[in-house]
Amino acid sequence: MSGCPGSRTIDFSEKEGQEGSESGKRPSQLRQWPIQMHLVSPQAPYFQGKDVLLAADCTAFSLGDFHKDYLKGKSIGIACPKLDSDQEVYIEKIKSLIDDAKINTLTVMIMQVPCCFGLAQIAKEGAEKASRKIPVKQVVVGLEGNVLSEEWL
Amino acid sequence: MEKVLNKEVKHVIDSHPEVGRILEEYGIGCAPCSVGSCLMKDVVGIHNLDPQQEATLMYRIEKAIYPDRKVPEPKVDLTKKQAPKKITYSPPVKKLVDEHVLIKRLLALIPAITDHVQMSAKVDKDLILNCVDFIRTYADKYHHMKEEDILFKYVDEKAEIIQIMYKDHDTGRNHVRQAVEGAEKGNKAQIKEHLLGYKDLLTQHIKKEDEILYPWIDRQLSTTQVGEMFRKCNEADASVGDALPRKYEKFIVELEKKFLQEVKK
Numbered sequence: 001m002s003g004c005p006g007s008r009t010i011d012f013s014e015k016e017g018q019e020g021s022e023s024g025k026r027p028s029q030l031r032q033w034p035i036q037m038h039l040v041s042p043q044a045p046y047f048q049g050k051d052v053l054l055a056a057d058c059t060a061f062s063l064g065d066f067h068k069d070y071l072k073g074k075s076i077g078i079a080c081p082k083l084d085s086d087q088e089v090y091i092e093k094i095k096s097l098i099d100d101a102k103i104n105t106l107t108v109m110i111m112q113v114p115c116c117f118g119l120a121q122i123a124k125e126g127a128e129k130a131s132r133k134i135p136v137k138q139v140v141v142g143l144e145g146n147v148l149s150e151e152w153l
Numbered sequence: 154m155e156k157v158l159n160k161e162v163k164h165v166i167d168s169h170p171e172v173g174r175i176l177e178e179y180g181i182g183c184a185p186c187s188v189g190s191c192l193m194k195d196v197v198g199i200h201n202l203d204p205q206q207e208a209t210l211m212y213r214i215e216k217a218i219y220p221d222r223k224v225p226e227p228k229v230d231l232t233k234k235q236a237p238k239k240i241t242y243s244p245p246v247k248k249l250v251d252e253h254v255l256i257k258r259l260l261a262l263i264p265a266i267t268d269h270v271q272m273s274a275k276v277d278k279d280l281i282l283n284c285v286d287f288i289r290t291y292a293d294k295y296h297h298m299k300e301e302d303i304l305f306k307y308v309d310e311k312a313e314i315i316q317i318m319y320k321d322h323d324t325g326r327n328h329v330r331q332a333v334e335g336a337e338k339g340n341k342a343q344i345k346e347h348l349l350g351y352k353d354l355l356t357q358h359i360k361k362e363d364e365i366l367y368p369w370i371d372r373q374l375s376t377t378q379v380g381e382m383f384r385k386c387n388e389a390d391a392s393v394g395d396a397l398p399r400k401y402e403k404f405i406v407e408l409e410k411k412f413l414q415e416v417k418k
Contacts, residue, residue, distance in 0.1 A: 051376050051377050051380060075347050082222075104377060104380030105377070105379060105380035107376060132384065134380060135244040135376075135380055135383050137376065141233075152241065152242070152243050152247070
């Protein structure tokens with residue numbers, strides 16, 4: 001069990017007591033396209049004045065109720081702080097989302113692995129560069145899909 | 154027990170003082186409250202105890218009121234969210250908490266100020282009126298108005314705890330009026346009574362807000378509402394300008410220089 005925690009192999013397929021409710025269908029709460037941070041434009045109408053979720057790629061696969069609990073009512077940008085290139089573009093886009101799209105809040109959702117905190121840093125830098133100030137929240141997701149912390153920065 | 158939960162806390166404590174002591178053990182300081190019109194059920198709910206604590210508290214209260222009754226063991230609803238260990242605030246609420254700090258710095262100086270007034274041959278009217286200006290402009294207009302015009306609008310304003318906050322604001326304004334009257338007449342006793350009265354009132358008021366009311370409001374706010382409230386508070390601050398908080402911070406620093414040195418002498 002050594003090496004990067006972000007790419008270390010862990011198998012929790014035997015985990016029990018995680019059935020949850022299987023009844024009913026969960027509609028998607030996604031209300032926009034595209035979603036990847038390199039592809040989205042801060043000028044897009046779906047960002048104007050909205051609450052924005054900046055989600056690390058893995059979070060949506062980890063959290064069972066990602067759509068219901070976190071995406072609902074928000075616009076989204078997704079990114080991977082470990083693998084994506086040209087991440088300085090993300091800082092400028094966040095600045096533009098705050099100053100130009102005048103977003104209401106920014107929630108940055110990351111995995112608990114150390115490299116994922118880079119996305120929180122990008123969000124903070126973008127927010128600091130912006131002339132408008134908005135509330136920024138950080139949500140940290142555990143590897144087994146549990147929310148470890150949720151706090152305003 | 155349902156009947157007890159729907160009674161005013163003061164009424165319950167008056168008829169069963171043990172309940173006040175039990176509440177105190179759980180950090181719920183209702184016993185000395187002069188108003189006490191919150192309902193028992195709201196008092197328990199607003200403190201956001203963890204389920205085990207809440208169930209045990211209710212069990213003990215019921216046993217205190219009905220000692221002969223066979224009270225069932227506490228039922229614990231473990232699906233309820235655990236209370237956070239430390240108080241954290243959303244950014245707009247945190248700003249209001251930060252504003253309390255400057256107000257508390259004035260409150261801390263009030264005993265030294267009233268002592269100074271008592272010992273002076275003539276009442277320093279300007280000193281009192283400058284303190285009143287801080288209270289009326291910074292504490293009341295700049296800070297309390299954001300609470301009344303913005304923060305309280307996000308919850309049920311008819312809730313007892315909000316009504317108590319409004320009542321505290323009014324009582325505070327009355328103390329200030331009386332202190333001004335004392336300064337105008339040169340009545341040292343009147344100044345002392347009402348400045349100390351204001352200090353005691355606001356000290357408790359701020360403690361209630363920081364530890365109970367603000368976290369309770371924060372728990373009810375959605376992310377969207379936090380963003381809206383942040384914007385409204387910023388707009389309210391921008392409407393008076395940066396110079397106002399800077400001016401009153403400077404006033405407190407100068408007052409501290411004068412009176413903290415006097416205390417040290």
